[in-house]
Amino acid sequence: MTVATTTRTSETPFPPGFLWGGATAANQIEGAYDQGGKGLSIQDVMPKGGMAPRTDAPTPDNLKLDAIDFYHRYAEDIALFAEMGFSVFRFSIAWSRIFPRGDEAEPNEEGLAFYDRLLDECERHGITPLVTISHYETPLHLAETHDGWVSREMIGHFERYCRVLFERYGQRVKLWLTFNEINSVLHLPFLSGGITTPKEELSPSALYQAAHHELVASALATRIAHELIPDAKVGCMVIAMPTYPLTPDPQDVLAVMHADHANLMFGDVHTRGSYPGYALRSFREHGIELDITDEDREILRNTVDFVSFSYYMSICETADPAKRVTGQGNIMGGVPNPTLEASEWGWQIDPVGLRIVLNQFWDRWQKPLFIVENGLGARDELVEVDGVLTVLDDYRIAYLNDHLVQVGEAIADGVELWGYTTWGPIDLVSASTAQLSKRYGFIYVDRDDDGSGTLQRYRKQSFAWYAEVIRTNGASLQR
Ligand code: BGP
DSSP, X not given: OOOOOOOOGGGOSSOTTOEEEEXXXXXXXXXXXXXXXXOOBGGGGOTTOTTSOOOSSOOTTOGGGTTTOHHHHHHHHHHHHHHHTOSEEEXXXXXXXXXXXXXXXXXXXXXXXXXXXXXXXXXHTTOEEEEEEESSOOBHXXXXXXXXXXXXXXXXXXXXXXXXXXXXXXXXXXXXXXXXXXXGGGXXXXXXXXXXXXXXXXXXXXXXXXXXXXXXXXXXXXXXXXXXXXXXXXXXEEEEOOEEESSSOXXXXXXXXXXXXXXXXXHHHHHHSSOOHHHHHHHHHTTOOOOOOHHHHHHHTOOOSEEEEEEOOOEEEOSOGGGOOOOSSOSSOOBOOTTOOBOTTSOBOOHHHHHHHHHHHHHHHOSOEEEEEOOOOBOOOOEEETTXXXXXXXXXXXXXXXXXXXXXXXXXTTOOEEEEEEEOSBOOOOTTTOOSSSBOOSEEEOOOTTSOSOOOEEEOHHHHHHHHHHHTTTTTSOO
């Protein structure tokens, strides 16, 4: 006999049909780096992750080469997502599975067939796919021969790749993201833009030219998606980083405005279809000369249907150079906030910042929003409870609960939000440090930083917790 639930879903601020799920990236889960005709991507030569220098060839201590073997275990993993009640699964397509070098005329059929099978599994479980076209996975050949997105030729290679994806999967994939965290190219040019020139040697003009090429490519992809898949929705994806003044000094507030401009320019171009005045002034005053053609300007007018973002932390800014100690670990730098605690990796935890940034983005862009990454990277310990191996991750539950409560507040504020996918619903390899011990999942994967482990999957305590959040559409959250 089933006992009727006492939870009243009418008490939730989350609208009916809100999409709940998790997010991953090919290079952090698939493994099989040299199978199925796949070429090398920049990730295959980054054994220590995005914050460290690359190597010249794949090294055995690069956990991403095998990752968590999703390439072979996707059916089992998607079944576990379905067990939690996912209505959406965000994953990326590895560009180098489809075009192994990036510059071929014809795609690799074996790579395309893999994602057909993956989509079959999503369909079987009624899970809506949300596909990232480029998630820190530039084919290595393009990085090495073109200096990544510094070259205008990348737009053509990307266009060819997008057309293949839209033609092949357009019947079943209606939600697309162009570039993961596109604003990170200013901070991590190799990881984000496949730019092999070391950052210190890269001129600001070259760096912003690369960003411009990505923006044009993103708008072009949006236009083509709309042409080929009339009911598709295309979003940009940015790092959301609410930035607070370190003090009430107006100079600190101005420093925040400048930091915001540098970040928000990417969303501004994607949603408004042209560069904002503050960006043009900054280019002028910093001697940044960009090659922006009339055709580019025309293409940029193809604005996105929605804005998606990752949210992990907020930061502070100050105009006082003596106080500019940068925070550790995160991609964007910034000054640590003295009022906040940090994760073991130095990422400051700020649930209220999520409500703030949701409101900021909605007020600024008036486009539907989608939180496509949020979560806590933590060390987990596998323990036996009633004869079952699990992880008692109450810290992860607390983190996600507190963030989701703030999401509910933002929805009550009037923000239009389509969905929420946690980062790493299953443990995966970290983008910044290439560790597996920085775990995000509801599902524990038995693999350690030294590469040992059975790869077996175990449900953590948070697994049942998230299933309940989804089942009640957020009504079970502790406010
Ligand atoms: C974002 C990336 C993801 C993911 C996440 C967590 O910047 O889009 O790929 O990895 O951060 O970061 P990390 O893996 O470094 O803990």
